[in-house]
Amino acid sequence: MSESRQYYRKNLTSHGFIYLAGEELKIEVKNFSITGLLVELLPNPFINDITDFYRAIESNNLVDIYLEEMRLAGEVSVVRADMVDEGLQVAMEFVHISYDVDAIFYKRKAYRKSLVEPGEIFLNGSLHPFKTVNASVNGLMIYFEGKITATSGLITTIEIESAQLSGETEIVWVEDDPEGGTLMGLNYIHMQKDSGSSVTP
DSSP: OOHHHHHHEEEEEEEEEEEETTEEEEEEEEEEESSEEEEEEOOOSSOOSHHHHHHHTSSOOEEEEEETTTTEEEEEEEEEEEEETTEEEEEEEEEEEESOHHHHHHHTOSSEEEOOOEEEEEETTEEEEEEEEEEESSEEEEEESSOOOOOTTOEEEEEEGGGTEEEEEEEEEEEEOTTSOEEEEEEEEEEEEOSSOOOOO
16 A cells, blocks of 8 residues: 555544444444545344345445444445455445534434334423434434424433334424424434333423
8 A cells, every 4th residue: 555545544443333224234444534434344133244235235335324433424335345354344435424423413414214103202291292204323303293392402201112212302403394294303312222101291
């Protein structure tokens, strides 16, 4: 490797997720450059070898990625994948990337996957039903059929019974929907998997 190429490529260890084959899969970053990165796909029950990996991307080589420690999220394209002694390594090029994770959720460009489930949230002294729109590793976007008044920064509780998920969230933004409903962005504070309701004042 030339000296100039070493200058632009940084070896580091950072962890994150990619969304592939309908699942969130953990990765470890091996090195990082201004145009892309090399990651190791950590052991998981969905992708066991390079054949599984190429089967997962055969219709589309674009992958969503989220690296919280590096404050980076977005979309990458798969350049190549190789089996090495450490496991499956994947070289990726950046396609659409944001480098300010705190701002991403506000703009709704964060790494996320579609998630449509009914739930309840405690607001203004009562429970309100909602449907989830999508979920990221940091939070949720939810939809109410009617108008909802709420303040950004408010801490409240939610429950998504079908996913056995409940806990505390912070309201990040609230927007009126053209069809008469309300969209709301939530950041996770403390969430847990259980079978009991925790939607309380």
